[in-house]
Amino acid sequence: xxxxxxxxxxxxxxxxxxxxxxxxxxxxxxxxxxxxxxxxxxxxxxxxxxxxxxxxxxxxxxxxxxxxxxxxxxxxxxxxxxxxxxxxxxxxxxxxxxxxxxxxxxxxxxxxxxxxxxxxxxxxxxxxxxxxxxxxxxxxxxxxxxxxxxxxxxxxxxxxxxxxxxxxxxxxxxxxxxxxxxxxxxxxxxxxxxxxxxxxxxxxxxxxxxxxxxxxxxxxxxxxxxxxxxxxxxxxxxxxxxxxxxxxxxxxxxxxxxxxxxxxxxxxxxxxxxxxxxxxxxxxxxxxxxxxxxxxxxxxxxxxxxxxxxxxxxxxxxxxx
Ligand code: NAP
Numbered sequence: 296x297x298x299x300x301x302x303x304x305x306x307x308x309x310x311x312x313x314x315x316x317x318x319x320x321x322x323x324x325x326x327x328x329x330x331x332x333x334x335x336x337x338x339x340x341x342x343x344x345x346x347x348x349x350x351x352x353x354x355x356x357x358x359x360x361x362x363x364x365x366x367x368x369x370x371x372x373x374x375x376x377x378x379x380x381x382x383x384x385x386x387x388x389x390x391x392x393x394x395x396x397x398x399x400x401x402x403x404x405x406x407x408x409x410x411x412x413x414x415x416x417x418x419x420x421x422x423x424x425x426x427x428x429x430x431x432x433x434x435x436x437x438x439x440x441x442x443x444x445x446x447x448x449x450x451x452x453x454x455x456x457x458x459x460x461x462x463x464x465x466x467x468x469x470x471x472x473x474x475x476x477x478x479x480x481x482x483x484x485x486x487x488x489x490x491x492x493x494x495x496x497x498x499x500x501x502x503x504x505x506x507x508x509x510x511x512x513x514x515x516x517x518x519x520x521x522x523x524x525x526x527x528x529x530x531x532x533x534x535x536x537x538x539x540x541x542x543x544x545x546x547x548x549x550x551x552x553x554x555x556x557x558x559x560x561x562x563x564x565x566x567x568x569x570x571x572x573x574x575x576x577x578x579x580x581x582x583x584x585x586x587x588x589x590x591x592x593x594x595x596x597x598x599x600x601x602x603x604x605x606x607x608x609x610x611x612x613x614x615x616x
Contacts, residue, residue, distance in 0.1 A: 300326045302600050303393050303402040304371075305378045306542070308335030309586045310576025311408035312362040312371075313593030314600075318406070319369035321601045326402070327371050328378045328395065334359030335410040336539070336577075337586060339432045341460055346586050358586070381405070383549050387570040388607045403609075404571045404600040407546060407558060408593060411539035411577035411584075416448060420504030420512075421535070428512025429504060429533050433457040436532075437464045445532030446471050446515055448501055454536040455483035461534060462490045469494045469528065471501065473520055499526065504533055541578045550574070557581050565596040571607065573599050 302318050304311050307329035318325040332338065340355030349358075367373060380394040383405065393400045413431035415421060421429055430436040433447075437460055445465050447458040450472035462468045470487065475497045477484050487493050498520040507513035515533055517526040543556045550567040551559040558574040560566055565573040575596040576589035 297400055299390050299401040299403055300324070301402070301604060302326070302404045302406060302597075303328065303391070303400060304406045304408060305381075305393065305545075306330060306335070306407065306409035306576070306578070307333045307363070307373075308337060308359070308408065308410045308576060309362065309590040310410070310578070310593035310596070311335075311406070312359070312366045313590040314406045314408055314575060314597040315366035315371035315373070315593075316362070316369060317594050317597030318600060319366055319371040321597065322370075323597075323601065323604070325371050325406075325597075326400065327366070327373045328376055328393070329363075329373050330377050330409070331375060333363070333373075333375055336413075339434050341434055341456070343586060362590075378545060381546060381549050383569040383572050385569070388609065389571070391569075391571060403607075404573065404603055406565075406593075406596045406600055407550070407567070407572065407574040407578055408576045408596070409542040409545070409578050410589075411541050413535065414538045414540050416501060416535050416537060418501045418504055420506065421533075424504050424506055424512045424533070427506070427510060428531055429535065431535050433461045433534050436534075437461045440465050440532040442466050443531040444529065445469075445534060446501075446528065446530050447534045447536055448472075449536035449538070450474060450476075450497075451478040451536070451538065452480055452483045453538070455479045455487040457534050457536045458487050458493050459490055461532070462492050465492065465532065467492050467494065469496050469530075471499050471515075471517060472497045473500045474498050501533070539577065539584070541581075543578060555581065565592060565599045571600075571603055573603075 301323040302325045304327040337355035342352040344352040376395045382392040390401045444467045499517045503516040505514040515528045573596040575592040
């Protein structure tokens, strides 16, 4: 049986790495399972212009690399593996169990920071055409659509960002949004509107994504939500940017989740309903969901874990005095 860790952090991104940084600086020697997709959704972002301290902006992947290095500098142990199973103790001071396949790890405290994933549209054709015209990441896939026509589905900041990036490659991008009002911030909406080859189409939903005989996307069937008018648009790309769902599957049944799958925390703390298990970032937050708020809650989780370890009678590895 492995000797118990003080803290295991599951997940990376701004919340996980900030928790790792704080826990490492508190000399808790955190073990971080950062996941194969380390860095989370920011790895798929282009410029981050609203994270304080970067007056000229910073690339999402570059920021994640720097955060990662910063946590390692103070002794966080990063493991690029996905956690496959957890079992959390019910009693204060009890040891929590975390598995990577058959390999078991014990910890007195656990910080959950698995973030969120792209929400699926649920339209017929979407799943079959994923990677064959349907994408969730313009930064990753835009170059495949040089001089093609594409749609971006969604009306938030992500949809604007995807469309602006995509428009550098494609002939035309149509942003398809289900309401006339956009959820996107004024600055992002204005930017999208000012790009010559971006058009906005409202209020439309995607009814179906239709493949060509060769099995790649060739047509999007759209429906006007007010008039029910149908519209067929010949496109080879459909970028879905309609928000996110929390990556909470591995902790379902282990901690309390709300009806949308977000981990429930107590008041303004990061405490879950299990003593010694804390949660931070997009896994918890369905309101703000910013890199800076995720980083802030990662800091809170590390402090909550540190105080828990200080105040809870030791039943595992003792903290250094
Ligand atoms: P979001 O703000 O939740 O917007 C999701 C959009 O998708 C909404 O317009 C929503 O429509 C639409 N939608 C949701 N489900 C749909 C469905 N089933 N079919 C069709 N449309 C659907 O999500 P987000 O754009 O990913 O942004 C998340 C957070 O990240 C926000 O706080 C945002 O500010 C932030 N963010 C910031 C930046 C930036 O500043 N550069 C970039 C990306 C994201 P309704 O409006 O009708 O609900």
